[in-house]
Amino acid sequence: MDILFASIVLIILSPIILFSVLIQWLEIGSYPLFIQTRPGKNEVPFKIIKLKTMNEKRDLMGNLLPDNLRITPFGKFFRSASIDELPQLINVLKGDMSLVGPRPLLLDYLPFFDEFEKRRHEVKPGITGWAQVNGRNALSWQQKFEYDVWYVDNYSFVSDIKILLLTINKVFFREGISSEGHATMPSYIEYYHTKNKKND
Numbered sequence: 001m002d003i004l005f006a007s008i009v010l011i012i013l014s015p016i017i018l019f020s021v022l023i024q025w026l027e028i029g030s031y032p033l034f035i036q037t038r039p040g041k042n043e044v045p046f047k048i049i050k051l052k053t054m055n056e057k058r059d060l061m062g063n064l065l066p067d068n069l070r071i072t073p074f075g076k077f078f079r080s081a082s083i084d085e086l087p088q089l090i091n092v093l094k095g096d097m098s099l100v101g102p103r104p105l106l107l108d109y110l111p112f113f114d115e116f117e118k119r120r121h122e123v124k125p126g127i128t129g130w131a132q133v134n135g136r137n138a139l140s141w142q143q144k145f146e147y148d149v150w151y152v153d154n155y156s157f158v159s160d161i162k163i164l165l166l167t168i169n170k171v172f173f174r175e176g177i178s179s180e181g182h183a184t185m186p187s188y189i190e191y192y193h194t195k196n197k198k199n200d
Contacts, residue, residue: 001157002099006092017086020051020078027072028055033087038104041124046096048104051084082171088127100160101126102148105188112192120148123155130159133166141191 010017024032034050053075057065064070071079078084091097097104104125131139131147139147151159 002092005099006089010089010093013086016083017051020074020083020086023074024052024072024078027074028052030056034084037107038125039107039110039121040096040104041121043110043118043121045107046091046094046104048096049087049090051078051087053079053084085127092127096124098124098126100128100151100155100163102129102151103132109188112189116149117145119152120145122152128163128167130163133163133170136170141186141188142195 021032032052034052035047036050037045038048040046053072054067054070055072057070059065075084088097092099101124102120129148130151131144134147135143
């Protein structure tokens, strides 16, 4: 079902994807696709494919500027409409991802996950998921993991269809695009240190 649906959507939306790639190539002035290693099912790494929404501007020390200073006007729109996620349909066709599942996080976060948080890797990561339709980036990290693990324990064909339909609604109303005070989502490392301080 993943391969069939991803193929149909990719064919239908290919003009939008190609136009968006061209727009970002003109706006950013560099390679418009974002390719990064992420942990997949059972923590096996894979290369995720997304549309770039930020430029590569750096400060005088050569460090990348904060996300809110690098996100481009079209990038902001592509992110709000989730167009930047569409190239991941290729990952679904390759078998790296599913249409529905926990969103793949950064590989750098893996060493910091506790046993509960690691459970999100018991299934394939998804383009959308239970956390996405319940708040997306507006959720706290704790809430995100709770929703992800709930999905691992309760996923079914019916629940996946429900999540896909809710995703369409979320994209239409553009809800939960960013966390308060951030252009996207705050770093998990910040949450990790805060959590450990509370435990101490």
